Structures are given as structure tokens and as C-alpha cells.
Amino acid sequence: MQQPGNGPSIRDIAQIAGVSTATVSRVLNHKGGYSAETEQRVLAVLEANGYIGNMAAKTLREAKSKTIGLILPNIDNPFYSCLAYHIESMLYEKGYSLLICNSAERLDKEVAYFRTLIGKHVDGVLCASPLAGFPENFPLHTMPVVCIDRIPGEERTIPCVVNDDYAAGKCATEHLIRKGCRKILLVTFHVQGQTAGWNQRARGYLDALEENHIPADRNYILERPGREAPSQEFEILVRSFLREGRFPLDGVVGTSEAAAIGALFALKDRGLRVPQDVKLVTFDNTLQSVLTQPGLTSIDRKPQLLAQRAVELLLEMIAGNPPQRRIHTVPFELVARDSSL
């Protein structure tokens, strides 16, 4: 079979340089054990013939591929594309390629991708997904895996890098309370089968209310299934909440940008002014939060830091050093904008 790009193989190079394949291999991998003169000659032949190593052969031999898999629910969501951007950037510097696996929130796709990744001998997997619902006997633990932004169920011992979602939910809610809000709506998504962030954010919301002696009310929690629902879905939810007219409202916490944007559009449509009538806080702080009018006060989850910690952790694991802790927390920051003035 052909060499990639129809170029020369290590054997061709060896022949031209008048050495053995072993020597070429040693030079290629800086293993030492050759004279400076030989090195020069081999290097020159390599260069002159445009040698490109056959990674398949190398992977077959060494069982590593210099490739990392990234599983995420939706690359077209600005939060995840930002995460992917930083992950790619860091991995590139370390000589790794990135296989993108868009799970589209489908378990079957996620499982299938994981099998593919194993088959391709990736050196590790970064997973912005809870890994919930995998078959009992699935060989998840035969490879370094780090979860981002999701905490897999306790039965798994997979390390993860997350924000303190409980604290973030509390922080967002307290911000509104500090601004004088008392009737605060929580607009959130709902993901099955995980110890998920949203849950923690909702807990933070509830505790913030309680600590400030504001009675919680089930009617003030709007939930929609699925991580990646478009804002229109949330807009419908909030519209119907407003239509009933039974519930006074002066604040909204959206646990995703889609949730907050949906709420914003519903409020505007209803003639409610933000922030004068209703104040709004959201999560993720992507460019979207800057573009709306008013700009959205948003919990910045520091995607670059999440990416950095996750990559560091994964590379450590690949190097053979198991992580000390299971859960790694990255700080967040509330960025105040006009929506909660």
C-alpha cells in the first residue's frame, strides 16, 4: 500500500541515505545512537524527499496516535465553540490533533463515537457530556478521559473540570436580590440522568432565596428538557408564564444564554422594560450577552480556564500520572451589564 501523499517511506529514505531503517527511525525520533555526520545526511535526505511519516504505522506499533477526541453536545453553541477553540489551540502546541464529536445530545451517537475513538487509538478524550447511560460493560476506563462542565455519576471515577454551579446559581440570584428583586423567575433547561450543573444552579437559586427570606414558589421555575434548545423554546415558556398574569415579576435568572434571550424577547414582547421593570441575569457570557439590548449581566464561566485545566489534566493522565482530585473547580465571575442596572 501507498505511503501518505505518495511520498517516500522510511525504507526509501534509508536506501537513499545508505543507512538502515533503524537509523532513520532513530534520527526521526531523536533517540541518539548515531554520528552527527549520519544525522546530517539522513536529515538532508528526509528534507530533500519531502518525507511525511505514516502515522497509521506508528500508531499500530506504539498504540498512540497523537490525537485527542472531543465530545460535545453542540459545536454551534458559542460556549462550546469557544471551549473547542481553546482546546484546539493548546493541543496544537503540544502536537496533538483534535477529533470533533458532536453528540447532538444523542446517547447513541455518543456511544458510537466513543467506540470509534477507541478504535482510532486516541490518546485521550475530553468530554463535555455526562457520560450517562453508557452500557454497563462499556470500556470507558481503558483510556484517559476528562469531563468538562459535567460531573459524571458517582459510579464513574472520571475526573472533571467544572465551575461551582451551585455557587454560580446562588451568585446570580443574590445579585438580583441585592438589586431589589423579590419575585424572581428561574428559566432553566433540564438534562436527564446526571448530576448536572443546572440542578446545582437551581439549588443555588433556591438557597439564595431562602437565605434572604424570600419564599420559593414552584410556579417561578420554568424548565425545558434538553441542553441545546433554541431561545425560541424558552421564549414560548416565558410568554405563557407572563400571559397568565397571575405572577408578579421583577427578576429573571436564565441558566443558559438561550434561556435568558428567550426570556428577554418574551418580556419585551409583553411591554416589560429591562431592567426598569424586570432585571435579568444569565450564564455563559459569550458575545451574545453583549449584543442584546440591554446587554446581559452574565456569569462568565471562563471557558479558556476550563479548557486549560482540562487539557493539562488529560495530558498528565496520558503521561501516566493519575489526578490527585476527581473534581477540579474553575472560578466564575459575574459580569454586570445593563440588564440588571
Next chain:
Amino acid sequence: MQQPGNGPSIRDIAQIAGVSTATVSRVLNHKGGYSAETEQRVLAVLEANGYIGNMAAKTLREAKSKTIGLILPNIDNPFYSCLAYHIESMLYEKGYSLLICNSAERLDKEVAYFRTLIGKHVDGVLCASPLAGFPENFPLHTMPVVCIDRIPGEERTIPCVVNDDYAAGKCATEHLIRKGCRKILLVTFHVQGQTAGWNQRARGYLDALEENHIPADRNYILERPGREAPSQEFEILVRSFLREGRFPLDGVVGTSEAAAIGALFALKDRGLRVPQDVKLVTFDNTLQSVLTQPGLTSIDRKPQLLAQRAVELLLEMIAGNPPQRRIHTVPFELVARDSSL
């Protein structure tokens, strides 16, 4: 060396099933030449032992990897992440994985990635980049390549899928003229060394003016180098244009969302109302165009169609059918919003 996931190899399976590796391979690949009984037995053993094929071995043997490379300037730009989303989705259905290569507009990174892709024996490359400035002798043509959204220089015979950027630039400008604009600013980015879209869009802008007997004025063309400049860069450009105060203005064509958003912010800052004082048209029509106030009239470039045509074309080439035409044009559509009311 180990099998991926420490699972069984084809030899283990053969042994357990009491057949030869050749037979297992034949069953795996539905090649025929075995009894129904044998098939059942092998299939059962495969299943029972959680066999996962070693793609490295297969790739080494067959010189194909069921993997496609995608080179793009910035995965965190909503237009490209949308493109990536659709490409991934279609390729997944066809059994391919996607290697993401974020060139960050750096030629060195692009070249390095291309070498890596060759080494990994990818079956083809999709490239949202002009492939300009590659070394003369670079083995670009040893692999199926399709360009998206960029037309590589004439010296290359690489097929591409694009919009008619000239027509789109003209369309955007004519839309403003039809709305009564006569003093129209073009805010655009500038990419070196290519027969680039922006160029065509600018040409369309100029021709639209000419055909409507509006004199073109070099002062009304604001250019910024680089495909991926943030909106702030364009905002600065437009601010200084407005600050001079020498130029009456009633319309702006931004050839990217960043350009238009920068312009919008600069106009607002200057106290100019959109669309009453100045009307605005942009390109790309991502969610961003919906979020600003007012919503932006935008040229929808149909990223899903671009992705679809590009993937189809590439898969055809991989199947051994060279494309009939070099340039494949995908329609665009102007979506009117409040910014040009």
C-alpha cells in the same frame, strides 16, 4: 502492542470462534464467502467479546482512515461553527470522523496541519481557507481537497463551493439604494494573497453604485486586514470615519457580521439612529444578526447548503469521481430586518 481498549484482536476472535483470521475479516467486512452458520458464530463471538477494530492496522493496510480533515480560520466564529456543525452531521452519517484544524489565519499552522493530515492518511480535506502561500512543491494534490467559501488561486485545480460573492455584494448594496440610500459606506476585511470573496463583494458594491449613477468614493471604503478581526476593530475604523464629520452617510454595507456590528456600535455611539438615519446591511445571518437592536438585514449564505455540497463533492472525489466543474455556486438570500426598514 495492545489492542485499543485492551480488547480482543481479530486473532483472539478467530481462535475463540474456531476459524481463521481471514474468515473473521470477511465477516466483519461483509465480503461473503462463508456459511450462514459460520457468520452467526463469528458475529456472536465478536459481540460477546466487545470487539473493536483497530483502525490503525486497517489504515496501514488499506491507506484509508474514514477520517476527514476540516481546516478553518476560526471555529469560534458562528459562521464557521455552523458550517462545522453541518459538515460533522453529514459525515457522521457516512461513517467518517472529523479532524478539526483551526488555522487561526496562520499560514504556518495551516501548512503544518496539512502535513499532519497527510500523515494521518485522511481520506480527504475540506478547507475554508484559500490555500494561498503553500510551498511550491507541497503535495497538495495527492488527496481529495474541496475548498469552501474561498477560491484558491488559478494555479490550483482544487474544486470549491462558494456563494456568488460579487452578486451578494451587489444585492446588499442595491437593497440599500432601493431604500433610498445614496451615501453608502463599505466596511470590509482584507485578506492577502487570494482571489477572495471580500474582493468580489467590494466589486459588487462598486458596480451597484455605478449602475445607479452614484459616484463611488474611496473615502467610503473602510478596510481592515484579517478575516477574523473582532467587531471592536471595525468599530474603531467607523468611529474615526464618523469623527471626521466630512462625509454624509445614510447606509452601511458590512461584509462580515463583525464589520456590521462594529459599525452599528459606532453609529449608536455617535447618536445616529438605525435605520432612520443610517441603514445597515451585513453578511452571514447568524444568530448575532437577530440579537442586535435593531435586527440586522443580512445576506444568508446558506451554510448548510455550502456544507452539503462540499461534503457531497468530497465524497464523490474519494469515490474516484473527479468533479465536472471547478466552481460550485450556492445561492444566497437577503433576509430583511429592521436595520434597513
Next chain:
DNA sequence: ATGAAAGCGCTAACAT
């Protein structure tokens, strides 16, 4: 219908 064996390009253990 099935098996034996060669070989894809590379690395590493074992010569020398």
C-alpha cells in the same frame, strides 16, 4: 467455504 501467509511502515530488542 475456509485457511495460510505475506506485507502495509514503523519501532525496538538484540545483534555486531
Next chain:
DNA sequence: ATGTTAGCGCTTTCAT
């Protein structure tokens, strides 16, 4: 310092 060679897991040709 350098060469020889086995073998990673797979497909395929050639036997039978």
C-alpha cells in the same frame, strides 16, 4: 554507531 529482524492487527491473494 549501526544493522537485522520480529511483529503491531489487519486484508487479501493464493491455496485447498
